[in-house]
Amino acid sequence: MSKDRLLVGLEIGTFKVCAVVAEDRPDGSLRILGVGESKSVGIRKGEIVDFNSAIQCVRDAIADAEEKADAEIESVWVAVTGAHIQSFNNRGVTIIPEDRGEIDAEDIRDVEGSAKEVNIPDQNWFIHTITQHYYVDNQEGVVNPIGMVGNKLEADYHIVHGVKTRIQNTLRCAKEAGVAVEEIVINSVASAQVALDQHQKDLGAIVLDIGGGTTDYLVYIDGAVQHSGVLAVGGDHITNDISIGLRIPIARAERLKIEEGSANPDEASPGDTIILKNDSGFSGCEIERAMLNRIIYARVRELFELVRKDIEANCDLDLIRAGIMLTGGAARLHGIQEVAGEVFEQPVHSVAAQQVTGPTSVFQNPQYATAIGVVKYAQLMQIEEEPDSLFGKIRNIFGRRAKA
Amino acid sequence: MLEIPRSLLAESGSAPRILIAGVGNAGVSLVDRITLAGFGNALDLLAVNTDGVSLGASVAPRKVLIGSKTARGLGTGGDPEVGAESAEEAEAEITAALEGAHIVIVCAGLGGGVGSGATPVLVEIARKRGALVVVLATLPFSFEGRRRVQQAEAAQTELARLADAFITFENDRMADLAEPLSGVHETFAMSDEILAGTIAAIFRLASTPGPIRVTTADLLTVFRHPGSTSHFGFGEGQGGNRANEAVERALKSPLLTRGKSLLDARATLIHITAPPDLRLAEIRAIMETVARHTDGHLHLGIGLDPDATGLAVALLASSGGAVTARPARPAPARATPPPAEEPVPTFSAPPVPSTEEEELAPAAPSTELFDTAPFTVEKPGAAKKAPKPEQKTLSLDPIARGRFEKSEPTIVGGEDLDVPTFLRQKIKLR
Structure with missing residues (x-):
């Protein structure tokens, strides 16, 4: 069976490891062939804490994906996250030699290089250098400066960096599981690929990917990435809060959160109780629904407030006109949209992957948004790499990092 | 408001001299540990106690026996009153021992007689001499009984007010440091290590030369900041x-x-x-x-x-400090006109503050006391609150x-x- 190019996105998440196999079709569309997943073990807050268990999980997910997609997986694109990932904006400047005057690809590399001449901690790596805007001789709003005439080229970049060793651990984990790593991408950039369309990016939007262990967010303003961040708080924290607050085991708390939980404290009427059946090692009890919801509400609200605070410190919230896109596993939590709306005072949409084809059950589930986003990102990168393609002249806006 | 003592200004070029004084049995044993750890050469170490036997066993280079009359060379029997009297009696010796020190780090275990009684007296003497006084105190285990805890609390309030910096270590927290099954010796060693490390760090902070000196x-x-x-x-x-x-x-x-x-x-x-x-x-x-x-x-x-x-x-x-969790109480106290010369409350009659109200009460008026005092370094200790609640x-x-x-x-x-x-x-x- 002949397949067009296969692209595989791998997300080693706190809750699950998930591999998405997709086909990059000649017409430019992306068709998902299969999704493999396995329950995560040895991963906390998006980072590997038990290496051997994590390798096994990745192996399982890859094998599952190979079976479902009926294809052999050789290499993957990997999403990374973790509280160690940091970002900032910087501007690069380069002067075009007098005798030339015309801006070429070399100058673009120079300007990017000059933007990266900043101090990041020794142990950190650049992950992305995302172009925001170009300026040629102070002319604003240049989309593609190649071929333009000018003396001075400037560019704003959003630069993402993280701790080298921690990224290497993720890479090694994939390699140990038997697949080569093409490249890495941070969770929020991946999720944004599927959660936002160009129109929303231009209007200004926030992507909030609430996963099991981390919340990754990305802010688009005027079509460019303005800010990104990772907060090491996610669905796990909600579960943990429930477990402590109601004094029930973690596994029971997780089920309760999914089946009954709501972030809306006003939803439960007084006296409304949930009966937990006895289980092995758990004697069963009756809990008040209002209590459960209050615990969830407190955590979710705090989470959004922290994110808002960080975004506000870096961006003007008034420039967000397309609202908040919630994605990730925790986006399925009942009532979470309302809380986000309350905190951000913006319209909130719960989104899953758009602009892909394949089994709908997969891409309509926000749990898979990151992994599908990785594939989408991979597709975008490959188009940019081909000089002959129609899109070839669009510069690589995400600034690829050298292969590990 | 900030007056830098003349003694410090005069020699601002050289590294300040630091003296470490261990008061009471706990303090003396800590000083011993520091001596044995090899800081002895770089630091002035002083052991102060009423108990001649304990002092004799100490390896500290300098020792002051206090209360030879009051305590007759024995312990205080856990009575802070005896401790305070002993220290007052030996004021001249203490003053002489503190001579020339710019920073005095006082180590004591609160709750006992000398630690709770003599420490405030010593701190006051050091402050009068114009030195910067840092108090590092351990608080007794809660199982040591109500009386010791109360004595420790009283001393804490007093010291927080008197000292420039007051750092406490609750012995109860030792449980968090070591494994529950580890031996008592190990556990105590860990707590001593933390305190000795703290002192070493304070010492380095003030004495190591470098591109950015801490003065x-x-x-x-x-x-x-007061409070x-x-x-x-x-x-x-x-x-x-x-x-x-x-x-x-x-x-x-x-x-x-x-x-x-x-x-x-x-x-x-x-x-x-x-x-x-x-x-x-x-x-x-x-x-x-x-x-x-x-x-x-x-x-x-x-x-x-x-x-x-x-x-x-x-x-x-x-x-x-000024904006505390409970600003209401210290504030009105400060607003009242200060008694011109209110004597510093000593431990002659140890107050037993069972409520917070009482604990804070003696601290508040003293803000003014220090404003009028002629030779103080600054007014920090004044309304300093005991760190315990936090x-x-x-x-x-x-x-x-x-x-x-x-x-x-x-x-x-x-x-x-x-x-x-x-x-x-x-x-x-x-």
């Missing part, structure tokens, strides 16, 4: 990641209580001691990490020590992290986000 004035800035509580943390790191290791350890130091105390710190002094190969990037990493935990002022000091084996970070934070809240820590017990804490703005939100925000669930 006594810097120390005063950190401690200046403030001091917290101290230190950590060391080696190898490639030493900067991060050191600062993480400093933030997790038991005395600093996992970086939490920094949240409301008004000022934080960060002192880095390292071999001369210290890089700017490391300093930056440390400062950025600390800055994430606090919004207060940051003061940086850097000492370069060719003999240092690793990079050490010491954090000295002062929190509370440290108590931390006992929640180990239970409340649940499944994140063993993972790296997520600390944002000084709050440990792994602890359930409803607990931190004290939301009523029912």
Whole structure:
């Protein structure tokens, strides 16, 4: 069976490891062939804490994906996250030699290089250098400066960096599981690929990917990435809060959160109780629904407030006109949209992957948004790499990092 | 408001002389430990006790026997009154022993007779001489009985008011340090190690030469705010990641209580001691990490020590002060016209503060007392509140992290986000 190019996105998440196999079709569309997943073990807050268990999980997910997609997986694109990932904006400047005057690809590399001449901690790596805007001789709003005439080229970049060793651990984990790593991408950039369309990016939007262990967010303003961040708080924290607050085991708390939980404290009427059946090692009890919801509400609200605070410190919230896109596993939590709306005072949409084809059950589930986003990102990168393609002249806006 | 004592101004060029005084049995044994650890040559060490036998066994280079009349060379029997009288009796000897010291670090175990009774007297004498006084005190185990705890609390209030900086270590927290099954000797050794390490760090802070020296004035800035509580943390790191290791350890130091105390710190002094190969990037990493935990002022000091084996970070934070959790009470007290010459409350009649009201009461009027006193270094101790209430809240820590017990804490703005939100925000669930 002949397949067009296969692209595989791998997300080693706190809750699950998930591999998405997709086909990059000649017409430019992306068709998902299969999704493999396995329950995560040895991963906390998006980072590997038990290496051997994590390798096994990745192996399982890859094998599952190979079976479902009926294809052999050789290499993957990997999403990374973790509280160690940091970002900032910087501007690069380069002067075009007098005798030339015309801006070429070399100058673009120079300007990017000059933007990266900043101090990041020794142990950190650049992950992305995302172009925001170009300026040629102070002319604003240049989309593609190649071929333009000018003396001075400037560019704003959003630069993402993280701790080298921690990224290497993720890479090694994939390699140990038997697949080569093409490249890495941070969770929020991946999720944004599927959660936002160009129109929303231009209007200004926030992507909030609430996963099991981390919340990754990305802010688009005027079509460019303005800010990104990772907060090491996610669905796990909600579960943990429930477990402590109601004094029930973690596994029971997780089920309760999914089946009954709501972030809306006003939803439960007084006296409304949930009966937990006895289980092995758990004697069963009756809990008040209002209590459960209050615990969830407190955590979710705090989470959004922290994110808002960080975004506000870096961006003007008034420039967000397309609202908040919630994605990730925790986006399925009942009532979470309302809380986000309350905190951000913006319209909130719960989104899953758009602009892909394949089994709908997969891409309509926000749990898979990151992994599908990785594939989408991979597709975008490959188009940019081909000089002959129609899109070839669009510069690589995400600034690829050298292969590990 | 800030008067720098003449003695300090005169010799501002040279490193300040530091004297460590151990008072009472606990203090003396700590001084012994420091002597044995080899700091003895660089520091002035002084042991002060009423018990001639204990003093005789001490290896401290200088010793002062107090209360030869009152206590007749024996212990005080746990009575602070006897301790205070003994110290007053020996004022001349103590004054002589403190001669020439710019910074006096007083170590004592509160709760007993000498520790609770004599320490405040000694602190006062040192302050009168114009020295900067840092008190490092341990608080008794709660199982040592009500009386000792009360005596310790009284002394704590007194010392917080008198000293420039007051750092406490609750013995009860020892349980958090060591495994529950480890021997008592090991546990005590760990607590002593922490205290000795703290002293060594304070010493280095003030004495190691480097590109950014910490002067006594810097120390005063950190401690200046009346009503403030001091917290101290230190950590060391080696190898490639030493900067991060050191600062993480400093933030997790038991005395600093996992970086939490920094949240409301008004000022934080960060002192880095390292071999001369210290890089700017490391300093930056440390400062950025600390800055994430606090919004207060940051003061940086850097000492370069060719003999240092690793990079050490010491954090000295002062929190509370004018805007405290309970501002209502100290404020009206300050507004009342001060008694011109109110005698410093001593321990001749040890107050037994059973309520908070009583505990705060003696501290408030003394703000004014120091304003009129001629030779004080500054007014910090004045309304300084005992740090105890703040440290108590931390006992929640180990239970409340649940499944994140063993993972790296997520600390944002000084709050440990792994602890359930409803607990931190004290939301009523029912």
